[in-house]
Amino acid sequence: MNLSVEPADAEKLRKWVEGLSEGTVCVAMHRNADPDALASALGIKEILQSLSHKKKNILILTSEGLEQVSKKLLEVLAPQTEVINDNPGECDATVIVDTSTPQQLNRLSSLLSKPYVVIDHHEVNDLIEEADVSIHRPTAASTSELVAELIMYLKVRPDPRVLTFLIAGILYDTRILRLASPETFAVMAWLTENGGDYRKAINILTLREVSRSEVIARLKGLSRTGLYRLNKEAILAVTCIGAHESAVLKALIEAGADIAIAVAKRPNATRITIRVSQSFLKKFGSEPIASNLALHFAKELGGSGGGHAGAAGALINSHVSPKQILKIIARFFTRKGYSLGILEEGRWMEECE
Ligand SMILES: [Mn+2]
Known part of the structure; x- marks a missing residue:
């Protein structure tokens, strides 16, 4: 050669x-x-x-x-x-x-x-x-x-x-x-x-070295996750975690969630981070689903939001109850022809109350 x-x-x-x-x-x-x-x-x-x-x-x-x-x-x-x-x-x-x-x-x-x-x-x-x-x-x-x-x-x-x-x-x-x-x-x-x-x-x-705080955040985030159905075809995972949200959401998407959302309680504020799987994204064509959902949160609750089709976030200027967050998610997807059903609610609502 x-x-x-x-x-x-x-x-x-x-x-x-x-x-x-x-x-x-x-x-x-x-x-x-x-x-x-x-x-x-x-x-x-x-x-x-x-x-x-x-x-x-x-x-x-x-x-x-x-x-x-x-x-x-x-x-x-x-x-x-x-x-x-x-x-x-x-x-x-x-x-x-x-x-x-x-x-x-x-x-x-x-x-x-x-x-x-x-x-x-x-x-x-x-x-x-x-x-x-x-x-x-x-x-x-x-x-x-x-x-x-x-x-x-x-x-x-x-x-x-x-x-x-x-x-x-x-x-x-x-x-x-x-x-x-x-x-x-x-x-x-x-x-x-x-x-x-x-x-x-x-x-x-x-081999990426993962910090202990990231490991703990990931495990906590996963253990609290609530699971929901969007019609029969998609799985929505919602959790409550105040640190390393990206790592937690990555783990949820890799585990098979179609859309994963992390809610973080902040003093007088709520941070919402959103990830959408590649396969779920395809169903929406060119619509940037994650950033649209982030904007929807910001509009409904007061705050700012934005990002990309598969990854986005919103910062709300007040404490928002988990029930209200779930209601907004349900409304957003109802308009797109999906009805939201509960698979298993987990503990995320208690944690983020
Ligand atoms: Mn070189």
């Missing part, structure tokens, strides 16, 4: 590294570095270490820190790695990864006055013209993929955790392989065969 990088590119990089005099080589990423940039930088660091005969000082640089998920990856896979959040002023040459403009380099753009290499996959790259060596492949789904190919050609044997990092970089930029190409799978196969841990990479990227 033809990969994005050619052996000749790898040779150019080797010559460039071998031609460097003693001193400090830096690896620069775009500001607020994402997992693709960080994985590429760590991969390049391994290449530089392996190709440098003279002991070289290698620094990894960014500006405006790291993205949250990059921090998490670093914590788990390379906790000893130092990422410097500025130009330390001692770089004699730089490898710039996953970056296409001086603006993206931000405070690191001063590095462009010294010799540099560019490895990138962005559509257009403004840095390659002045570069000593550039490996710019807009068709590649990630820079990590290009760096992995360089590691492969140069027969570098990196720490397996760096290979796991590169897998994470690829997964991130391909949106968990949705944007993968045949080359991506070839590189992934190589990375996993050589010690990269696919499962670990995907777990770190996809």
Whole structure:
């Protein structure tokens, strides 16, 4: 299979590294570095270490820190790695990864006055013209993929955790392989065969840490939920919860509710949050059902409301009794040909009284 990088590119990089005099080589990423940039930088660091005969000082640089998920990856896979959040002023040459403009380099753009290499996959790259060596492949789904190919050609044997990092970089930029190409799978196969841990990479990227308060809100919200029928075809879930309403409503919709509503008691106010499932939305064509219901609440009860077809909210300027809320919902849907029936009332009315 033809990969994005050619052996000749790898040779150019080797010559460039071998031609460097003693001193400090830096690896620069775009500001607020994402997992693709960080994985590429760590991969390049391994290449530089392996190709440098003279002991070289290698620094990894960014500006405006790291993205949250990059921090998490670093914590788990390379906790000893130092990422410097500025130009330390001692770089004699730089490898710039996953970056296409001086603006993206931000405070690191001063590095462009010294010799540099560019490895990138962005559509257009403004840095390659002045570069000593550039490996710019807009068709590649990630820079990590290009760096992995360089590691492969140069027969570098990196720490397996760096290979796991590169897998994470690829997964991130391909949106968990949705944007993968045949080359991506070839590189992934190589990375996993050589010690990269696919499962670990995907777990770190996809496991969202949920706060204890969100867990409690979700469980409370679910346990109080009242269930209603709209004709025979749709299920309405209404609950009373004062925090993390979005998370509670997401859980209700994922559990199969067609429309989910959270009521929150506020001092002298009532907040109503609404979610509508994709399948229920289709029944109303272009009518933005959630925002219309929010506006309906605001009009009937006094306050403001708005949002989108599937997600909306209203803030009412007074305490509203749950019975009144249910009456308004029933009236709104009656006009659309639905009659509201009770499946199980739950405890939401007591909680929100
Ligand atoms: Mn990228």
